Amino acid sequence: MATCKQIYDNMYSYLDGDLTSGQKHTVDNHIKKCKNCKTYLHNCETVNHILELMKDIPMDNEQE
Ligand SMILES: [Zn+2]
Numbered sequence: 001m002a003t004c005k006q007i008y009d010n011m012y013s014y015l016d017g018d019l020t021s022g023q024k025h026t027v028d029n030h031i032k033k034c035k036n037c038k039t040y041l042h043n044c045e046t047v048n049h050i051l052e053l054m055k056d057i058p059m060d061n062e063q064e
Helices: 004-016 021-033 035-055
Strands: none
Touching: 004 021, 004 035, 021 035
8 A cells, every 4th residue: 555655746747648557557546546636636637737838938938
């Protein structure tokens, strides 16, 4: 049984698809049972989504 800390440590890898299928399965199983980690995963997804959106913003506002 994975601890919440293990899940937290793997969360971004999970979202990036960098985990092995075994590790991914562990996270999936834990999240089904653990409300805290489910909420945390949701927050990470939101952050990831914002970071994706920011990639598309041109960084040309350095001219003064
Ligand atoms: Zn947990």
